[in-house]
Amino acid sequence: MTIVPAAYAQFGYTLAFAERTLTAQLREHLAERGTEPETWYALQLLATRGPALDRPTLSEELASSRTLDADSARELLARLEVAGLIHGGSTISLTAEGQALHHSLSEYIAAPRARLLSQFSIDDIDTTVRTMQAIAERAREETARQ
Numbered sequence: 001m002t003i004v005p006a007a008y009a010q011f012g013y014t015l016a017f018a019e020r021t022l023t024a025q026l027r028e029h030l031a032e033r034g035t036e037p038e039t040w041y042a043l044q045l046l047a048t049r050g051p052a053l054d055r056p057t058l059s060e061e062l063a064s065s066r067t068l069d070a071d072s073a074r075e076l077l078a079r080l081e082v083a084g085l086i087h088g089g090s091t092i093s094l095t096a097e098g099q100a101l102h103h104s105l106s107e108y109i110a111a112p113r114a115r116l117l118s119q120f121s122i123d124d125i126d127t128t129v130r131t132m133q134a135i136a137e138r139a140r141e142e143t144a145r146q
Contacts, residue, residue: 023066029112035105038068038076039085043094043102046086052093 027037045061046053053061055077062073080086085098094102117125 025112026109029109030105033105033108035101038062038065038072039080040105040109041065042076042080043085043098043105046092046094046098047102047106050093052088052091054091055088058092 023037026040030037030040042058042062045058059070059073059077062068062076063070068076077086077092080098084095085101086092087095
């Protein structure tokens with residue numbers, strides 16, 4: 001009989017609870033600036049994976065998030081285009097206005113993020129980030145093999 005560490009059993013629940021709690025805080029914080037998390041996510045994707053992404057890749061990435069599907073991702077991109085935050089046809093980029101909003105929101109959420117994370121050792125944060133990235137990569141690999 002294999003003995004499974006207790007942390008394995010707690011992992012999924014703990015991760016789900018942390019995600020739910022942090023998302024609620026982010027949603028509340030961004031609401032103070034009149035921004036939905038989905039808008040932040042789209043701007044963040046373009047800023048970090050850009051400067052340009054092909055529309056299908058961006059749409060698929062957005063649709064794979066917890067709060068969007070294929071239709072709502074297309075609607076989000078259309079709204080961001082109408083708002084002048086993104087532009088392009090088959091390849092999408094942030095406009096100057098989109099870059100400015102992304103930069104402003106990045107600074108805006110940096111303070112509460114720093115306040116929350118500064119309570120922990122940087123080594124623990126680094127380990128958590130590396131571990132979560134490795135878990136996500138392994139899960140993607142396993143899904144791709146199926």
